[in-house]
Amino acid sequence: MALLEVDHLSVTYTPRDQPANRAVHDVSFHLSEGEFVGLLGESGCGKSTLGNAVLRLLSPPAHITGGRVAFDGVDLTEADDEQLRKLRWVDLSTVFQSSMNSLNPVIRVQAQFADTFAAHKVPGDVTERATELLELVALDRRVLRAYPHELSGGMKQRVALALALALRPKLVLLDEPTTGLDVVVQRGILTRLAELRRELGFAVLFISHDLGTVLEMADRVMVMYGGEIVEDRPAAEMLREPRHPYTRGLLGSYADPRLPDVRVSYIPGRPPDLSRTHAGCLFTTRCPHAEDPCRTIHPDLLPDRGGLVRCLVAQENRLPVVTLGSAEAATVLGSHFPATGSLDRPADAADAAPVLTVERVSKRYTSRRGMRTNTVEAVRDASFALRPGRVTALVGQSGSGKSTLARLVTGVERPSSGEVRFTGEGGADVRVDRLRGRALRDYRRHVQMVFQDPFSALNPTRTIAYALSRPLANFAGLRGAAARERTAQLLESVGLSPAGQFLDKLPHQLSGGQRQRVVTARALAPEPRVLIADEPISMLDVSIRAEILELLGDLVRERRLAMLYITHDLLSARLLADEVLVLNQGTLVERGATREVIGSARDDYTRLLLDSIPNPFGKAAGQQTLPST
Ligand code: SF4
Structure with missing residues (x-):
């Protein structure tokens, strides 16, 4: 039983x-x-x-x-x-x-x-x-x-x-x-x-x-x-041969970031609205193998090669054969879905003049309990530069100091020692760590954040048009029809097209991926020169992460933005970033071109991060993964 x-x-x-x-x-x-x-x-x-x-x-x-x-x-x-x-x-x-x-x-x-x-x-x-x-x-x-x-x-x-x-x-x-x-x-x-x-x-x-x-x-x-x-x-x-197109699409989101050419795919579209009745297969609108009968016949879950599958085409053995376990598995799987890869976007020159420079920055926090003083060094002697048209990934675990560095770059906090410099209009050298009041507010226009959680980053009671109108009013003085027109342009620029369909929607009427696009559009509203993306995909479904990474990569290149991409996930860093900084307990322990750092990591901590990435293909290929059960 x-x-x-x-x-x-x-x-x-x-x-x-x-x-x-x-x-x-x-x-x-x-x-x-x-x-x-x-x-x-x-x-x-x-x-x-x-x-x-x-x-x-x-x-x-x-x-x-x-x-x-x-x-x-x-x-x-x-x-x-x-x-x-x-x-x-x-x-x-x-x-x-x-x-x-x-x-x-x-x-x-x-x-x-x-x-x-x-x-x-x-x-x-x-x-x-x-x-x-x-x-x-x-x-x-x-x-x-x-x-x-x-x-x-x-x-x-x-x-x-x-x-x-x-x-x-x-x-x-x-x-x-x-x-x-x-x-x-x-x-x-x-x-x-x-x-x-x-x-x-x-x-x-x-x-x-x-x-x-x-x-x-x-x-x-x-x-x-x-x-x-x-x-x-x-x-x-399932690892040897996933049989449902949806399972195949999900598996296309994984890859080993150490491979020379990394590609992951995403599943376009949205899941079905279950408050409506559907005649055919629920996956039809997103399925790369859909045929006419799929639109009218609802497939049953039927026995298939030692398992069960709910797909008309798979049940007739007409899906392309995919055999996993090879290093190219993700590429093969992704070939039927839109894919993004680390080699798709030629990067700007690595020696372009920096927009923002962090020089020998340290940040200490001191707390007192009675007579005792406790000092924590959140960031130690960190130096790096952000350049236009390039993505720098800051990689580390929770508590490694990534968010502290982001706060220092945005001017929310001041370093205990060291300098944060921004190249302002006309090449002016701005000491961010000394800014106050109005000067600091003006600086923030140039440095915008894309937050981790698109669900809480938007006011649930206000429309998308309202969310974008705030920075347009505050930083560009746009109001009324002019603001609405600019809002529509911003939505189009992040792939929410036609914009008219989204302007008057509330956040809950959008999918997670669409919300993250809105949050990105809002960050672009003041026309910043630096974008700080703090784990922007970690709250999203695996199947749409690649889509958002592709959007961010395109925006960086098209607008020549300098991006600091904060993450604990080296696969996404491999896909998006030109260079990687690995942060462990407040210290930068490894840095360099993404492919070199990830392809041949020298520091033990970088290797630990790499080994922690879920890699189903490792299991398919017989590599050591979690203990067998
Ligand atoms: S039944 Fe048709 S639409 Fe549904 S998963 Fe199979 S091929 Fe795709």
Whole structure:
């Protein structure tokens, strides 16, 4: 008997003032004891709704509208609160992406364990049991004395994982457990998870948007699109030959940045609007292999080469054959989708005069507690220059000092020592670290930011036209019709065309990629000379990241912008940047032309960053990746 059985499950959202949204439609799958299954898909595909339905954690306006979920023989869709309470955490536990923020902020970690043990009447010494659990997730027992705010994001997520394993559950549901953490921390947690699962034998349902990571970890992978499962097969088979065009498109987003010619592809278009009825295949508008029948016939999920696939053309064996495992796999996969590559854009001369120079800059923060003074050196003796038409990537983990350097460049903070210089109009030499008041405001017009989170960077209650009109009024004095006309031009310049379709929309009516384009257009409004892009793609779905990188690269070349691209992801740095600076604990440890630094990294830290990038093709090619499970 399967541990978890999901049969014909459907979930619909019925908000009061909007049309009903069929988030999950007729989903069936089984999960066996000890099995590790990945559930993949873009934002809004229904994967988290499905996870919450399995746990019976849906709240209105979401409702299960059909089907059944059984766990260990118990029908969860019919179970009462008492039955659910007995199962949850004991046999069926969960770690959410936001688990790191769901720890109680006002009690120490030890008390969080004590609460869990008390709620489930676990006998024995709390400290001893909690210490054992922390050791499981490779945390020191001193963490027991800490409050959540004293821990890093990765440590909090490890505590959440330890709590989820506290009662030795049979199934752990992990919903984007490492999204938002940097690649090195993510790799550490996933490696430990794989080891634990081997030692303790629990089953895992791993929900993620990151196919690369899931393929490295899982025994079997289910890919969701538009609320349906479109492919379900063993991970090894999917790596050898993905059969659904959508899976192929997702895999095209990965590549080994060390290869001489790196290309990644993206899937154009948007997922279907599930509040409308669709006649044919839900992927038709984005599919490079769509044929006439795809527009009218809705494909069933049918057996196919040891798995299941929902594609009319694949079921007739008429898709082009793609065999993975070769170094060129990403290129082959990407050949049917729009692709961008690091060699597409000839860079400006590396010796052009700099627009902005950072010279021997250090930044120290001092805090006092009673008589004790604590000094942290966030940036140490950093020097670099930004040149027009070129992208400089600043690469490092969270806490390495990247954001501090960005604040020093924008003049938000002043260095403790060293100089930040900007070449102003007519070649004037401006000391940014000495600017104040109006002069500082004038300088900021030339240095604009593209933020990480396009969802919170825009006011949800204001239209796109309004968002762009603010910098136009503040920096260019444009108002009324003139501002609207310029706004339309800016939207067109970032690929939101025709602009008239976007001007009066609210942010929630746009996809993540479109929102990031709006944020980029807003940054371009004052016609800056320097653009600082702070992790601009890390909150976006993997399938559209390449599209935004391509846009940023084109803007840099066309407008001769100098860009500082801040990231922890060396693959995106490889695709976008002309040169790379690697920052470790406030010190620049390696620098040079992107291809040289990434192709033949000399510093151990750079190599660690490279090894932490999800690389499903490494597994396909038999390279060492995560421990096998
Ligand atoms: S059924 Fe047609 S549109 Fe749908 S994935 Fe297959 S080829 Fe593409």
